Amino acid sequence: MTILKIQTTTKIPAAKASQAVVIGVKSVAQTVTPIKGSYDLAGISGLNLASLGVSEKFESITRIPGPNGVVYCLIGAGPDELDEDNLRELAGAASRGLSDFEHVIFDLPTEDLGDVSGVIEGALLGAYKFTEYKKSATPSKTTSFTLLTSVPRASATIGNARVVAASVNSARDEINRPANDLYPANYATLAAKKAKALGLSVEVLDEKQLEKQGFGGIAGVGKGSSRPPRLVKISYAPKGAKKHVALVGKGITFDTGGLSLKPANSMVGMKYDMAGAATVLNSILAIAELGFSTRVTAWMCLAENMPSGTATRPNDVIKLKNGKTVEVTNTDAEGRLVLGDGLAAASLEYPDLLVDVATLTGAARVALGNRYAGLMGSADAVSEVEAASFEAGELVWHMPLPVELKDMLKSDIADLQNAKIGNTAGGMLIGGLFLKEFVGLKRGSKSEQISWAHLDIAGPANNDLAAYGHTPKGATGVLIRTLVSLAKGMAQ
Ligand code: BES
Ligand code: MN
Ligand code: ZN
Numbered sequence: 001m002t003i004l005k006i007q008t009t010t011k012i013p014a015a016k017a018s019q020a021v022v023i024g025v026k027s028v029a030q031t032v033t034p035i036k037g038s039y040d041l042a043g044i045s046g047l048n049l050a051s052l053g054v055s056e057k058f059e060s061i062t063r064i065p066g067p068n069g070v071v072y073c074l075i076g077a078g079p080d081e082l083d084e085d086n087l088r089e090l091a092g093a094a095s096r097g098l099s100d101f102e103h104v105i106f107d108l109p110t111e112d113l114g115d116v117s118g119v120i121e122g123a124l125l126g127a128y129k130f131t132e133y134k135k136s137a138t139p140s141k142t143t144s145f146t147l148l149t150s151v152p153r154a155s156a157t158i159g160n161a162r163v164v165a166a167s168v169n170s171a172r173d174e175i176n177r178p179a180n181d182l183y184p185a186n187y188a189t190l191a192a193k194k195a196k197a198l199g200l201s202v203e204v205l206d207e208k209q210l211e212k213q214g215f216g217g218i219a220g221v222g223k224g225s226s227r228p229p230r231l232v233k234i235s236y237a238p239k240g241a242k243k244h245v246a247l248v249g250k251g252i253t254f255d256t257g258g259l260s261l262k263p264a265n266s267m268v269g270m271k272y273d274m275a276g277a278a279t280v281l282n283s284i285l286a287i288a289e290l291g292f293s294t295r296v297t298a299w300m301c302l303a304e305n306m307p308s309g310t311a312t313r314p315n316d317v318i319k320l321k322n323g324k325t326v327e328v329t330n331t332d333a334e335g336r337l338v339l340g341d342g343l344a345a346a347s348l349e350y351p352d353l354l355v356d357v358a359t360l361t362g363a364a365r366v367a368l369g370n371r372y373a374g375l376m377g378s379a380d381a382v383s384e385v386e387a388a389s390f391e392a393g394e395l396v397w398h399m400p401l402p403v404e405l406k407d408m409l410k411s412d413i414a415d416l417q418n419a420k421i422g423n424t425a426g427g428m429l430i431g432g433l434f435l436k437e438f439v440g441l442k443r444g445s446k447s448e449q450i451s452w453a454h455l456d457i458a459g460p461a462n463n464d465l466a467a468y469g470h471t472p473k474g475a476t477g478v479l480i481r482t483l484v485s486l487a488k489g490m491a492q
Helices: 084-097 113-126 154-176 184-197 207-212 216-222 270-290 335-347 362-368 379-392 403-409 427-436 480-490
Strands: 005-009 019-028 031-034 061-065 071-076 103-107 144-148 201-205 230-236 244-255 295-305 317-319 325-327 353-358 373-377 396-398 452-456
Touching: 005 113, 005 154, 019 084, 061 084, 071 084, 084 103, 084 113, 103 113, 113 144, 113 154, 154 270, 154 480, 184 201, 184 230, 184 244, 184 270, 184 295, 207 216, 207 230, 216 295, 216 317, 216 335, 230 270, 230 335, 244 270, 244 335, 244 480, 270 295, 270 353, 270 480, 295 335, 335 353, 335 427, 353 379, 353 480, 362 373, 362 427, 373 379, 373 427, 379 396, 379 452, 379 480, 403 427, 427 452
Parallel strands: 005 144, 019 071, 019 103, 103 144, 244 295, 244 353, 353 452, 373 396
Antiparallel strands: 019 031, 061 071, 201 230, 230 295, 317 325, 373 452
């Protein structure tokens, strides 16, 4: 993506033919009315806007000619109050819909710095396009965003918004990249390169080291593939940090299901199964770049889940990093196996908070649809993540970890089994219960587990419907903003 020029100003830029001016509209006394901003809209005030197709319907855009070749883009602002979150979505829809303009000027109502950064973030996120593989793709023409606002020191928000949006967009690129071009070894190399460029320390374990060091989950899932697994550990340890958060991401670069092979229709889309790893990678990169005073460790559990003569079989027993044995009853429940290792390893450092992110279960989509992530875990961790998601304007929903469902994980011969064959009830929750078995105890405690939250993003990680707001089709980059907010909050 072209590096966009972003500016905030109180002064209307000189009119040029390549400009789109984004103006919100609302229904006032049943009349579609532009929201008063900086532009003098006297020229269109006599028009019957509704008859031109202008509507209050959220994010519907109508183009109306303005003076000197400027185009007014009247965008429906919906019936609700325009807060930071609505503004982010609205600006995202606008920049996504106006990529044929060189200059997009936002004349939207902003009352505080939150609103300003909402508009800028939305604009940058909405401008995302994945064009790597499309010769015929029309690249965006937009090179500059201008935000008209009278909020003092508005430009101070540009830097942060840029970092956060760029990291979300990088995650989208990585997640959208097909599995023939993104696999554990080259993803580990890419991650290490990006982390080192920011001065972070990186450790990469290859398949031999994984086996030797007891990572039976990652090794076991990865051994069916000709592309061996990796574990990437990235550490950001700023001086003076008081709190430590560990982020563990599921990084299945492709999930065929393994020998418990998925049917053809369910396999499509499984390149997205590394979204959790992309989330934790791009979160730690953003947090480090923003320089928050929170220690962060990211763990990317990378493997390709393939069926082959070397693959783990149903009924095989593997031993994970914390010593627990698992009978693999379903090789398609592989995410919990790689994450079990990641959670156990992360626990050895006694972080104050442990968060995992994973496209773990189809059941999460069935339960929560395509926009909400399922959130499970210990009460304190759940409320911290909930607060951070609220701050970021992202959607999570607290789900329970019912103890009675633990019976589903009883194996006849091992400490656990990874799935109950034939069971369809509470799939997301059982996934969470399995992971809980790999969360270590707090330092010095004999019973209290480390504060832990599990985020099942199988629904929102990928948008296979139409684009909306700042969310494109395909990879969404969801929850990076939440994790960045979380680290920011822990620094205070
Ligand atoms: N990667 C899938 C989960 C998934 C499904 C993500 C659909 C996104 C869309 C995961 O590895 C999986 O296959 N889970 C199984 C678990 C089951 C075997 C216990 C599932 O959901 O069917
Ligand atoms: Mn699977
Ligand atoms: Zn999977």
